[in-house]
Amino acid sequence: MGPGRLQALIDGVFAIALTLLVLDLPRPEGSTHLGHDLLHQWPAYLAYLVSFVTIGIIWIEHHGMMSAVRSINRRFLERTLVFLLLVSVIPWPTAIAADYADRGFSQARVAAILYAATMLLMGLSFAWGWRYLTTHPELVAEPARVAFPAGTRRAVVGGLVYLAAIAVAAVSPAASFSIDALVAGYFALSRSEVPGLIYQSAQSGDADGDGS
Amino acid sequence: MGPGRLQALIDGVFAIALTLLVLDLPRPEGSTHLGHDLLHQWPAYLAYLVSFVTIGIIWIEHHGMMSAVRSINRRFLERTLVFLLLVSVIPWPTAIAADYADRGFSQARVAAILYAATMLLMGLSFAWGWRYLTTHPELVAEPARVAFPAGTRRAVVGGLVYLAAIAVAAVSPAASFSIDALVAGYFALSRSEVPGLIYQSAQSGDADGDGS
Amino acid sequence: MGPGRLQALIDGVFAIALTLLVLDLPRPEGSTHLGHDLLHQWPAYLAYLVSFVTIGIIWIEHHGMMSAVRSINRRFLERTLVFLLLVSVIPWPTAIAADYADRGFSQARVAAILYAATMLLMGLSFAWGWRYLTTHPELVAEPARVAFPAGTRRAVVGGLVYLAAIAVAAVSPAASFSIDALVAGYFALSRSEVPGLIYQSAQSGDADGDGS
């Protein structure tokens, strides 16, 4: 199978996951101190921001990976569906984190673990896709194949950081959420050009792989 | 008509149906035992998972079918809309199944019947599309036509299994939901390459039919 | 401008409008007679069905129109946005119709008028787009231009039927909703090939106009 329509499904799921996050931004009802009540919701804004940036970065990285994919099979489709399941579920732990981050230690701890565990699974499922392509180079544009082990490592490391966030949550939920935010910030500001390199080498080797 | 924009609509509806499921994952409000309350919601997670996998698999299978379609007419468009209606409605029985699966036998039975009946109708509407293409081979790439009777059978059988789920619900809602999960698991792990075969034969016969 | 990305936006809005309808299907909470309570919600299912079919048919007809468009300008973009506004708002009168259709004459009358008025405006904005293309034939593929007056008439007539639905609502909301359903059914079963003819003549005259 060609990757064109799979990319359309992926882009659709990402666009919707990014946009559904806003539905969980709390809308105070019947407030008589609206300014105060809005400011009081700052954990929700932070959670929204971190999840949006994380999903956006993951889209960029996944975009880079997919740009080198030349054909797909059923097994790769299924791994991609697992990945999309974990991307599309992100608004749920985000809403719970936004709601419980400032409701006392024991609730915040659960929310922090749930959030980091979702991100861990999402990162691992992304790495699972990288690995499948690394071990099935026939699906990948020839000049880009050499970059796939580095891409796999980057995804594994990016995912495993959330193990630290889970461990830290037992001691300090705030520190755990800070790790989540730092991961998003690190990848956002990262000068790594792994995705770009893959894209360029894929382009140099054959026709437009951008699915457009 | 060419199939390009129909595929865009189909991919959009699938992406949204997959992603809207998350809106019905329950967010406990004002919980003071968040970990316990989240674990208590396990039927919702199972329902989410089964529906996500089912919609994802159906997308893969439908993708295979559409890859061989070379032109469409108004009658096929209408059958596709019926199919999309039944795909897009899935979050509704999923939410009801999640909510009532553990609320006593008589409510769980109704929820199990509603869920399986939706899936039955969805499967039959999918088979209806297969059958239309089998009986209108002029819409299909020549080398793929031979595979369409097998595709139709696969869709009919996949749909009719839900009749068993409906019948079993009268005795055991849990067993009925298990059948739903088994169907999703079977198709997810199935090594059947009917969609892939259709895709490949379609590709071998003429230009890119991937709508991209 | 070329029509490609406008079609992507249009398809996205239609796919989402079709799929958001399901969010307003009522989910009974804490029901102890789930079967009875679900059956009791039949007006919601009917409203869902009629709105889904109407949006789907409009997508088919609009697809036909757009298949002949070869370039677009800012004025046509703006008319299309007005049309998309009225398409995307449909879930709102649908939810109100579903809720109030069986809550007594005076509420049902308001709901029926609101529903038909939305459809009237949507239909007129569609006709407005047809008319703009009829009077700006330079935007349309040459062989398809001759069919645009017929397309405009079809859209105007399809829209104006809702005037009757508004008038009838004053006497019988049920009759008014029946007209809405009949319009959807008529267009769904209509053998008119105006959209198809436009598509075919557009194809015969020049390259692929399907935006894919």
Next chain:
Amino acid sequence: MGPGRLQALIDGVFAIALTLLVLDLPRPEGSTHLGHDLLHQWPAYLAYLVSFVTIGIIWIEHHGMMSAVRSINRRFLERTLVFLLLVSVIPWPTAIAADYADRGFSQARVAAILYAATMLLMGLSFAWGWRYLTTHPELVAEPARVAFPAGTRRAVVGGLVYLAAIAVAAVSPAASFSIDALVAGYFALSRSEVPGLIYQSAQSGDADGDGS
């Protein structure tokens, strides 16, 4: 990287942001004076209309800008994600504006500031993208480069008007909302052909840049 899939993500986010607005149109529950209650919600309709038109216009303008983009890099992707974040968040201040515009001066003032501040940030992030392309002409089709300073100015000015809306909100929330509406109306009716000019010059210089 090529711009094709980025445009797919952008179009998806815009389509969803446009369509999610409808979820916040209030649905009166258990009303016994439905007509009166619906009319009473007029601030929600106005807020819906202004936000829809604003998002639609921004899509048209952004479409014009992107039509001249020939390649993208990670830095431009990140700026685009910031822009998409601010577009996708618009339903939230819209819902708060709809809810609080007629709930007394002090709440309306907060709602007006929140709405205008969101639009200000959205406009500035749009200008930030224009500016990046102005200073990185290698990403832009050669004949369109000359128009980018004008595009940047247009976006900056369009954004900074919301500073006036914020200032005016301290005195009159109604006047502040009127400025928001006037901006939308001005750009909707504007005869400026900056986006069109960019598109045309981009087309004249090389192959189809419409991402289709």
